[in-house]
Amino acid sequence: MMTSIRWVVCLVLVAALALTAPPAGAQRGAQITISQPADATTMDPARSTQVLTVNYFVNLYDTLTRWDTALKLQPGLATAWKSVNDTTWDVTLRSGVKFHDGSPLTAEDVKAVYERARTPGKSVVAAGFATIEAIEVTGPTTLRIVTKKPDPLMPVRMAQMGGYIYPARFANDEGAKELARKPIGTGAYKFVSWTKDDQLVMDANRDWWGWSGKAPAVERIVWKPIPDDFARLSALQRSEVDIITNVPPDQMKIVRTLTVPATRTVTFWINTTQPPTSDKRVRQAMHYAMDVQSIVKNLYAGQGKPFSGGLADTDFGYNRELKPYAYDPERARKLLADAGHAGGIDVTLYAGSGTMVNDKQLLETIADTWSQVGIRARIEMMEMAARQKMNNERTVPPNGVMLINPQSTLLDADGSLWRLFHPSGFGGKYWSGNQPGQRFHDVMEQARYTLDEKKRKELYTEATRIIHEEKPWLELFQEVVIYGVSKRVSFKPRADYRLIGSEMTVAK
Amino acid sequence: MAVVAGRAGDILVLDVAPRRRRVPWPLVLPAIPVAIAVVAALLAPWIAPYSPTSGNLAARLRPPAWADGAVPGRLLGTDLLGRDLLSRLVWGARISLLIALSATLIGAAVGSLIGLVTGYYRGRVDRVLTKLIDIQLAFPFVLLAIAVIAGAGPSIPVLVVVLAIGAWVGHARIVRGLVLSLRERDYVQAAHALGAATPRILFRHLLPEILSLIIVLATFDVGRIIILESTLSFLGLGVQPPTPSWGSDLRDASTYVRQAWWTATFPGLAIMIVVLGLNLVGDALRDALDPRTVKPRGRT
Numbered sequence: 001m002m003t004s005i006r007w008v009v010c011l012v013l014v015a016a017l018a019l020t021a022p023p024a025g026a027q028r029g030a031q032i033t034i035s036q037p038a039d040a041t042t043m044d045p046a047r048s049t050q051v052l053t054v055n056y057f058v059n060l061y062d063t064l065t066r067w068d069t070a071l072k073l074q075p076g077l078a079t080a081w082k083s084v085n086d087t088t089w090d091v092t093l094r095s096g097v098k099f100h101d102g103s104p105l106t107a108e109d110v111k112a113v114y115e116r117a118r119t120p121g122k123s124v125v126a127a128g129f130a131t132i133e134a135i136e137v138t139g140p141t142t143l144r145i146v147t148k149k150p151d152p153l154m155p156v157r158m159a160q161m162g163g164y165i166y167p168a169r170f171a172n173d174e175g176a177k178e179l180a181r182k183p184i185g186t187g188a189y190k191f192v193s194w195t196k197d198d199q200l201v202m203d204a205n206r207d208w209w210g211w212s213g214k215a216p217a218v219e220r221i222v223w224k225p226i227p228d229d230f231a232r233l234s235a236l237q238r239s240e241v242d243i244i245t246n247v248p249p250d251q252m253k254i255v256r257t258l259t260v261p262a263t264r265t266v267t268f269w270i271n272t273t274q275p276p277t278s279d280k281r282v283r284q285a286m287h288y289a290m291d292v293q294s295i296v297k298n299l300y301a302g303q304g305k306p307f308s309g310g311l312a313d314t315d316f317g318y319n320r321e322l323k324p325y326a327y328d329p330e331r332a333r334k335l336l337a338d339a340g341h342a343g344g345i346d347v348t349l350y351a352g353s354g355t356m357v358n359d360k361q362l363l364e365t366i367a368d369t370w371s372q373v374g375i376r377a378r379i380e381m382m383e384m385a386a387r388q389k390m391n392n393e394r395t396v397p398p399n400g401v402m403l404i405n406p407q408s409t410l411l412d413a414d415g416s417l418w419r420l421f422h423p424s425g426f427g428g429k430y431w432s433g434n435q436p437g438q439r440f441h442d443v444m445e446q447a448r449y450t451l452d453e454k455k456r457k458e459l460y461t462e463a464t465r466i467i468h469e470e471k472p473w474l475e476l477f478q479e480v481v482i483y484g485v486s487k488r489v490s491f492k493p494r495a496d497y498r499l500i501g502s503e504m505t506v507a508k
Numbered sequence: 509m510a511v512v513a514g515r516a517g518d519i520l521v522l523d524v525a526p527r528r529r530r531v532p533w534p535l536v537l538p539a540i541p542v543a544i545a546v547v548a549a550l551l552a553p554w555i556a557p558y559s560p561t562s563g564n565l566a567a568r569l570r571p572p573a574w575a576d577g578a579v580p581g582r583l584l585g586t587d588l589l590g591r592d593l594l595s596r597l598v599w600g601a602r603i604s605l606l607i608a609l610s611a612t613l614i615g616a617a618v619g620s621l622i623g624l625v626t627g628y629y630r631g632r633v634d635r636v637l638t639k640l641i642d643i644q645l646a647f648p649f650v651l652l653a654i655a656v657i658a659g660a661g662p663s664i665p666v667l668v669v670v671l672a673i674g675a676w677v678g679h680a681r682i683v684r685g686l687v688l689s690l691r692e693r694d695y696v697q698a699a700h701a702l703g704a705a706t707p708r709i710l711f712r713h714l715l716p717e718i719l720s721l722i723i724v725l726a727t728f729d730v731g732r733i734i735i736l737e738s739t740l741s742f743l744g745l746g747v748q749p750p751t752p753s754w755g756s757d758l759r760d761a762s763t764y765v766r767q768a769w770w771t772a773t774f775p776g777l778a779i780m781i782v783v784l785g786l787n788l789v790g791d792a793l794r795d796a797l798d799p800r801t802v803k804p805r806g807r808t
Contacts (some may be wrong), residue, residue: 229763248763291565298565298590360760361588364750368562368589386658406552480519 003451014499030506031220032489034499035232035241039197040073043183044176045164046116051407052245054161055499059202059221061164061185062169062210064110065089065155069492069503071314071411071477073155077105077165077186083157086150086451087133089156093141094135097209099167100190107143112165112168113134114145116176125162127419130410139359152451156410188502197225202501210502217505243499244484248357249301255484260493262481263314263408265416266356268349269391271430274398277347283471285349286401287325289332289373290366292476301363304477309464310417312478314495317413317447317460322468324475332373344374350396351380351403352387356479359403377401394429401474411496413460417467418444431472440466535796537806538788541781549602556592557581560599561750563591569768573623585770588760593770597778600752604779607664607753608733611671616726618672619679620718626680627687638684641677648673650739657745671733677727701798720797727790731783754779 040053045061048054064078068383080092095104116122118129131151136144147154154212165186171178181397183191188210189202200223204216224241226232228383229248235241236255247257275284296304306324311317336342349363356362360381367377382390387402389395396402404426408416420427421434421444433440447459483493548555558581568590570579579586580588626634641808644652653670660666690760691714698711738755740746745751754775 004770250767294565298568319761351744358588360749364561366748367590371562379749380662382662382749383654383658383744385654387744 022296030218030488031222032218032221032243032501032504032506032508033224033241034243034245035224035226035230035235036245037232038227038229040200040223042180043191043194044123044180045166045181046113046162046176049125049161049409051497055497056200056223057161058063058187058498059189059501060183060187060188060191061166062097063160063163064093064158064170066114066159067411067494067496069494071495074407075398076159077110078158079329081155081453083142087147089147090138091143091145093143094209095141097186098207099186100184100205100476101167101207103167105165105186106140107137108167109168110143110165111137112164112171114163116171117162122173123162125160128157128160131157149452150449151413152449152456153410153414154377154413154454156412160409160415167488175422188216188500194219198223204501208502214494216502218501221501224408233420233484236486239486241487242486245497245499247484249303249480252301252303252482256487258483258485258491258493259303259480260495261313262479263312263411263416263495263499264405264497265307265312266304266362266403266405266476266477266479268425269395269396269400269402269404269430270473270474271398271400272472273430273432275346276339276341276397277401280470281335282341282345283474284325284331285335285339285373286370286375286474288328288472289375290325290336290476291327291368291369292324293327294363295365296477298481299361301479303480303482305476305480306367308468308475310330310421310467310473310475311413311460311464312408312416315344315408315411315413317417317457319461319464319468321461322464327369329369329373329425330335332375336374341374344376346376346378346397347401348378348380348397349383349401349403350390352384353381354384355387355403363403391426395424396430407481413444414448415465417463418448421472427473433466433470433472440470532796533793535789535792538785538792542785542787542789545601545605545778545782548598549605552599556595556598557583558592560752563587563589565590569764569771572767572770584774585768587757587762587771591697593737593774596752596757597754597774600754600757600775601778602735603664603747603751603753604737604755607671607698607737607747608730611668611675611724611733612729612737614668614672615675615729616679616722617674620683620715621721622758623680623683623685624675624687624714627684628691628706628710628714630688634684637680641680643671643796644677648729649736650743653740653745657740662745662748664747667740670740671736674736675729675733678729679722682725683718684721686721690714690717722796723794723797724790724794727786727793730786731779734779734783760784 036052036055039054040052042053043056045057056078062077064076065073066076066269068074077094078091079094081089083089093105093107093110099105105118112427114129114132114135117125118132120204131149132149132441133146133148138144145154166179166184188205188208190205192201192203194200202221204219210405226235229251231253232244233247233255236244247255260265270277270283272278272283296306297301307325308320309319311319332371336345338350349361351359353360363379363474367379390402391404406416406420409419419425421431422428423434432438443459443463447456450456450459481493481495481497489504535652547804567579567586569586570582570586571577572585573583582592584597587593587596623635626637652673656670657666695714696709699713734755735751737746738759741753741756748755758772758775758779761775765772
């Protein structure tokens, strides 16, 4: 008797709940929830280039130029830009653009933001703006940018990280503190609220210039960081979130995924300043003794594209002629013997624990296959902070080989290969081929200041050939961006990792 | 014939038959898996069927021999890199036990010595050393480990020292507490009155009294340290790959539990059985060594 009464009560309760719950998807405009492994560290675009944080910036702020989903440069807040002479660019801003607080966008705002961005110490993006000599406001919506030397990449630099425009009144130490908590931009989404490490909410900015008359498909974006890979995957499976980033490749089968080859490569610094790795034959042997195909297939579920020549295929300057070295242990042994190391060599493999998926297994596999040709590799997994220190201070020891996965900042060889191998870059101390007087150095420097696109392309073709031959670093494969996505959301995944709400559509 | 058997602190017991040597099963049974692990550790190069560090990526995550899709000869299947899991377990025993036992030994020795001295002398020495203990207890262990290993570089000796640093405090605290009360006992006072030197009192009179407890505490520590080592390995502070250790293997496999249960299960079982065995051995040792817990067995 008691049980049957309980049953009835239960049924009534369930029915009541079902009736009161709003039918899913009935709200006007849709809300989507995006889950990345970490929360944004700041809302101040001058203070972070971290890929997860930049995903917030790209929705809140606009840049003067921007990359579309095919990574073609398009007008953003600037409608026109032209070079007056080799070192001078005239930029015209879009008129009638308003910040989220209602104030109009002027050339003064752009100048203030760029001045702050290029001041080392005030921003972490100064290197990307270092070619700028001066910025002059020539009218309410026009400005002139003068570069120190001819800079063919100026229009591209206007799209890069750190180029997000906010009102001039925030471009000082006091204002930046406020901006870091309550961002104001011109972007497609405006800031609503932020509970650190819990959630950040942004709503569609109906006045945004880029909607071009259409209503936003995504009305509200909720960002919910979930650090643990499994928790993030199951949140998607339970439909608690719509988009997750950083899906481990071998977990791809359990959710719906969208993928695209990334602007990021998996490589290792080699400190080649001392024998045996100072000999290029040894470095070539290291490549021939590595089965990258098998690594990609088995450790990364086929999500990766072996490459050679230093550039991902998304970079300007990519050389499709260069074929990655095939797995050839015989040839590796011969190269080692030719270099006078028939008895084998000793190197140390370093990696920060957590640099990428399966990082430790990657090192173990390389060490294992290397051992078969006589390359004895000791492995040192490092705590992440220690690894950052080693990378930032350029202190990889001689014959040390350290895992990195650098991203291209400009979609151009200048923002990847030359950013990294420039004498002042992260890899500047590990290889003498980057020094003035060396062919690679001269070619890269010349390309940096060449406005003629065809000529630049030729210079990069030569530079990639040098990298392919010299192998100053260990080149494995180009990464793949993998998103887990619920059935109701669709968008074209971008190779530059950006998640842009205005590019998404939601099924009703 | 009747034999009169007597034991300190026990009532006289009359046994009818000559006392047979009984097998102390509570001690022997749990000691068996521990012994197996020790033998595996010692004879790893001869026992392990394959190399623990060399594998075949194409044959990764293959199940144990009795399941479908197994690779012949790989009894417990293969791990994430296609290495023989059994061989990794055998070699892993060597590293895990070496680290856990030596760290425990150092931690217990240092901790007990400090506990003895502070408990016996009290006064200023005690105050200084207990403050030291308190400071360390207040300090997060992982942070301490990061600091030490960042300075000294990761290697097995450094790891042992770091883990010993994590272990000595417990011993010092408990031993100090015991000695504080024991030193007031009559026999200690008597030895003191008879002019026994302090080291003699410490090591001949006090130490034997608390030795059983130290041993028990140490057996518990071994298990704890095996787990702690896996935590450090996960942070890149512990055993460096490709050296196998149970803890780090368990950590690596944990993300693959859904696809390949055996990769995590066998290292986990190895840790569990050895730790459980050691704890039971510890219990049995305490029962055997501590005069206060004599079993009522044989009494009528």
